[in-house]
Amino acid sequence: MITLVTFPEFFGSPSASPFCIKAEYLLNLSKLPWERQETNDPRKFPKGKLPAIVVGQHVIGDSDNIRTYIEEKDINLEQGLSAVEKGNARAFIRMTEEHMYFHQALDRWENPETWAIIRDTYFAQIPKLLRGVITSGLRKTFLKGTKAQGLGRLTPKERMARLEPDLQAISVRLTQTPFLFGDHPTAADASVGAMLFAMRCTPTETLLKQRVHSDAILSSYVDRVHAALG
Ligand SMILES: N[C@@H](CCC(=O)N[C@@H](CS)C(=O)NCC(=O)O)C(=O)O
Structure with missing residues (x-):
């Protein structure tokens, strides 16, 4: 299971960080199963930033790296694009x-x-x-x-x-x-x-x-x- 670590909801949006919202959207686009874990403290995550995903022993920080992780599973996030x-x-x-x-x-x-x-x-x-x-x-x-x-x-x-x-x-x-x-x-x-x-x-x-x-x-x-x- 993938755990998405994200800043909490913010005034009606899913997270205070647009990059965390993006990661959530990418995971949903991928249709992979995932769960959400909220924190306000990014310090122990890669580069001291969020979002990050935790997969088993691995922690992958940065929404672009999360995208790469998904695409390495042969999931096409740009279906139909030339x-x-x-x-x-x-x-x-x-x-x-x-x-x-x-x-x-x-x-x-x-x-x-x-x-x-x-x-x-x-x-x-x-x-x-x-x-x-x-x-x-x-x-x-x-x-x-x-x-x-x-x-x-x-x-x-x-x-x-x-x-x-x-x-x-x-x-x-x-x-x-x-x-x-x-x-x-x-x-x-x-x-x-x-x-x-x-x-x-x-x-x-x-x-x-x-x-x-x-x-x-x-x-x-x-x-x-x-x-x-x-
Ligand atoms: N390039 C990163 C940017 C992530 C980012 O800038 N996250 C900010 C929130 S929007 C953060 O965690 N800031 C915490 C800090 O700087 O202490 C991505 O795509 O994930």
Whole structure:
């Protein structure tokens, strides 16, 4: 049996991490049996991050490695895609995970109003006396990383302008077919659907949340991917 180790549910989405949601979607797409184990502490998992799967004695961290594990079992997560579509799918996954992810995470961790809610709900299990110190350390480290990455230097409005072409690229595909590469979900939908879901479940009305929530194409896509793979 595969055990998926994941951050817990977050404001109506299956996990606080879009990568954990993606892993859940990939496992469901694979139809392999699996069970869920929740933790808030990723420190003892590979690279100190989640998701990870535990299979017997093996611990496999990173959603991309989880995908490889599934594909090594001769399970096709891109059924029906041509070589060119597979190349395009890879580019969509990279756009989502290496660019859109930072927008999604900044939307939660930077905005003081949103952050206060997350600190006092998501991190509520940390005793109140310690919570402020621990969580502000986590936040400081995260924001420092986004300054180095670059997006952390932009205002929320500038970030929205930077993100818009990515959202358009997704939308334009979805005007053709219900999923990114056809009538059925594939690995790219697991990444993109999970990231948009994460953007849509931010607990305050940020520009980013409103953008995804009010977009009929994107929002119905989030629901469709979740209905198929959640
Ligand atoms: N490339 C990794 C990214 C995973 C990742 O960034 N996980 C974050 C949550 S979204 C994490 O575990 N962060 C914990 C930490 O940095 O302490 C994947 O695809 O699984």
